[in-house]
Amino acid sequence: MPETKTIDADALCAAYFGETQAIMQRILGEERDGLDRAAARLADQIAADRLVYIFGPGGHSNLASQEVFFRAGGLMHVSAILDEGTLLSNGALRSMAIERTPGYGKVVITDQRLGEGDLLILVNAYGINAALIDAALEAKRRGVFVIGVSSREHASNTSPDHPARHPTKHNLHEIVDIAIDTKVPIGDAVVRVPGMSQDIAAISTFANAFALNCLVIRTVAKLVERGIEPPVWRSGNAPGGDEANGRFIARFHDRVRAL
Numbered sequence: 001m002p003e004t005k006t007i008d009a010d011a012l013c014a015a016y017f018g019e020t021q022a023i024m025q026r027i028l029g030e031e032r033d034g035l036d037r038a039a040a041r042l043a044d045q046i047a048a049d050r051l052v053y054i055f056g057p058g059g060h061s062n063l064a065s066q067e068v069f070f071r072a073g074g075l076m077h078v079s080a081i082l083d084e085g086t087l088l089s090n091g092a093l094r095s096m097a098i099e100r101t102p103g104y105g106k107v108v109i110t111d112q113r114l115g116e117g118d119l120l121i122l123v124n125a126y127g128i129n130a131a132l133i134d135a136a137l138e139a140k141r142r143g144v145f146v147i148g149v150s151s152r153e154h155a156s157n158t159s160p161d162h163p164a165r166h167p168t169k170h171n172l173h174e175i176v177d178i179a180i181d182t183k184v185p186i187g188d189a190v191v192r193v194p195g196m197s198q199d200i201a202a203i204s205t206f207a208n209a210f211a212l213n214c215l216v217i218r219t220v221a222k223l224v225e226r227g228i229e230p231p232v233w234r235s236g237n238a239p240g241g242d243e244a245n246g247r248f249i250a251r252f253h254d255r256v257r258a259l
Contacts, residue, residue, distance in 0.1 A: 023183050068212050116144075
């Protein structure tokens with residue numbers, strides 16, 4: 001019989017909490033300038049009553065675009081690009097194949113008809129896949145201001161020959177107008193279990209969500225400083241939520257494709 005061993009799961013969970021907290025603390029301290037500059041651009045868009053587009057090309061990176069879209073406490077001017085191709089609900093292996101397909105990201109941006117004066121946030125934990133890079137390149141070609149949210153460490157330490165990479169071998173942080181570094185370590189998973197060779201417990205969803213919510217907070221602060229109170233979603237499950245949101249639905253319904 002195999003030898004039995006006792007593993008302290010409480011300690012492993014505490015280690016995961018510590019790693020998550022440390023990543024968020026680094027984003028808070030080290031990305032202040034990038035977040036502040038990005039927030040100023042978002043505030044300009046919203047002050048001009050223009051949408052802020054966000055796209056997370058990648059299976060779990062789609063969660064990042066959903067994190068700040070149609071969310072309690074979130075900005076109503078955020079328009080998530082929820083392309084069916086890389087959504088895990090259509091098949092995880094299919095999603096991975098499509099995010100590695102050169103040209104796909106260009107099709108998505110073209111379909112959204114983004115152009116001069118628009119602002120796009122691209123979020124991807126690793127910052128390298130072909131769909132992501134094509135989306136960034138096409139948006140830039142069209143005159144869109146692009147903010148990238150990704151891990152420099154992960155991108156820089158991934159082989160140029162990795163099959164997920166775009167043919168140009170670009171990293172997202174190298175080609176966007178403002179890059180926000182989420183500090184995600186290579187491999188994403190951060191907890192080592194004694195007796196296992198593979199780490200567990202990915203951290204990128206927390207890192208992406210924290211960075212994006214910090215961006216929203218800074219944007220709202222800048223708008224309020226200008227005397228502008230931006231429309232913000234209220235939970236429909238909270239008392240008065242439907243009524244509060246209903247005051248703005250007509251204003252955004254025909255502009256935000258995913259509403």
